[in-house]
Every structure is written in structure tokens, then in C-alpha cells.
Amino acid sequence: MKKLLMLLPVAAAFSLASCNENKPAETTTTETTTTSTAATGDMDMQYRSRAKRIADKMAADMKITDTAMVSRLEDSYYTRAQRLGDLRTKYTSDTTGMAAAMRSAYSETDTEMKGYLPAETYTAYETSRPTYYEDAYMDDTNMESGSMDNSASASTETSSMDGGEGGKMKVKADGDVKIKDAAGNKAKIDGDDGTVKLKPENGKDVKIK
Template identity: 80%
Template structure:
């Protein structure tokens, strides 16, 4: 700025104009940063809403299956599944480009939820949960518009929403999911093994 003071008036005027443009650019950059932050916050809020909705659907399904009428208990179950949804969401983001290590981390997330449930569910209820654990895996509830899959093993049940995805529960208890992007997941009804097959990416197996 000291050198600018030595210039002719015309140069000084140009310098002032330049400063004005610089301020405008700074304002534009600030506005853009604010808009980006707002968009990011909105996206995060939308995902959080999906996590909560998914957790509620799984908790309601579990409560209906196991005849849990204590609303406080159902709310606690929902909170456990909500925390799991958040953890799994973070893992999906973390392993977008490279799925190495994803299976172990996802298995850990599921085990952590099992430990939470075991800590407050009555023993007989948790035992019942263990025998039907795959029914409450998050992969079976990724389509937010569909109802939970039927657990009737007498026949194959299928739920499909046009343009959204497809969910099947086979007679042997296996659950197959395919979302709108072509990503596939299979949950083994016998041992609860989860197999993930992204449309673009490597297969992942979670035991």
C-alpha cells in the first residue's frame, strides 16, 4: 500500500478499483463457502433423518415379532439401531474408494449393537433375538419406502418398489436386497453371514 501512494491519481484510482474487485471476490468466496456449508449441513440432516427412520422401523419390527410392549424398551432399542445406522453410514463413506478392512469394521459395528442389546434386553428376549438376528440387519431396511420384509419361511416373500429397489426373503430365511443403484446384499438365514456386492467395487463378506 505504501508504494501505491506514490502513484499518479489515475494509478491510485485503478488501485481503488482493484481493491473493490478484491473485496467483491472475497465476498463471493465467503458466500460460496457459506452455501457449501449449508448444503453439507442439509445433506447431513437428511441422512440423520434416514438413520432415525430406519432405526424406528427395525425397532418396531423387533417389538412386534417379540411381543415387546414396554414403550421405553422399544425406544431404547430404536436408539441402539440409530447408533448402529450412524456407524455403518460413516463406514460406507470411509470405504467409498477402497473396501479393504470394511468387513471387519462392519462386523465390529454389528457386534457392538449386539452387546448393547444384550445389556438391557431380558435374557429370553435376547435369546429370541439371536435366533432371528438377520431379520434386523440394516441391509434389509435400506429402502426407506418399503415395509419390513415378511419373516414367514413358508414361502418366498418379495417387496419391490419401482425405481427404488428390491427385497426378497426366501423360504430358507435368506434375505436378498438390491437397491436402485444396483448394489446387492445377501444375508444368510442360517448363520447371519452378510455378503455385499457393490455395483462398482469389490465384494465384501461379513461373518
């Protein structure tokens, strides 16, 4: 019986190989496309969920009751989430390049929001900008809309970061965001002026203003 069970996977492998000889290209292409589409769809859902949480949090903080305005904020944060996700993939081993590119993505989102938010609302947003940094909302499985503490002294930690396991993120009461990935690389975003400081596990420290 044991021999039979051991032979089953081998037989299945030979059967698959035989089928592949007839239509190798079609089988491979179909499987790859399906997997890629599923992965992309999952990430898109995470980006949407994350954007909604941030927009709802900001709307509550700024007392924004215009649903069209809240929807526009959600779109802005969704676009930012997509871009940051692409940058994490593109700059996997280049922390310096990633920090500079992410800073640019955040800046572009700010510019977009400044174009449609009332002046007083945008000014209020500027004073608490770090509250709405994406890193504070990376736990897509456990966080619900509005679950972030509305207090400026709120802090949160998550055991994992988007795209990897073993990472850690912490938002301090003063708005500073500290990140440490599974490889030991550290990053800090200053809550006051947005300065980014990088401390690679192996390499020189980098400071980006």
C-alpha cells in the same frame, strides 16, 4: 428476443463473478455449509425413521410392551444406522473392508442389546436376527412402521439402495440377505451364522465368517 434470453445467463454469470471478487470466501463458505447441513439433516431423519421401523417390528415380534425398552431399541438401531451410513461412505470402493466393518457394527449392536434385553427376549432375537438387518428397511420413502410382514417367510425387494441408484436387495424366507449394487457387485449375509460372502464384479470372491 432469443438473443436476449441467451444473454441473460451470461450477464448473470458476470454479475456473480463481480460479487465474488468482493467477498469470495464468505459466499462460498455460506453456500457449502448450508448444503452440507441440509444433507446431514435429511440422512439423520432417515436413520431415525429406519430405526423406529425396526424397533417397532422387533417389539411386535417379541411382544415387548415396555415403552422405555422399545425406545432403547430404537436408540440402538439409530446408532447402528448412523455407523453403517458412515461406513458406506468410507468404504465406497473397498467392499472387503466395508463388509468386515459392517459385521463389527452389527456385533457391537448385539452386544449392547444383550446388556439390557431380558435373557429370553435376547435368545428369541438371536434366532431371528436377520429379520432386523438394516438392509431390509432401506426404502425410507415407501415403508411405514410395522409394514414388514411378521411372518418368518416374509421377503422384500427394493429397487434402490442407500447412497446409490440401481441397486437391489432381497430378503429370503430363510433369513438370507442378498444385495446387488448398480455396479454389479454382489453380497450375501447368511441368515443362520451371519457369514458374509462378497462377489465383486471385478475381483476375487471373499468370505467373512
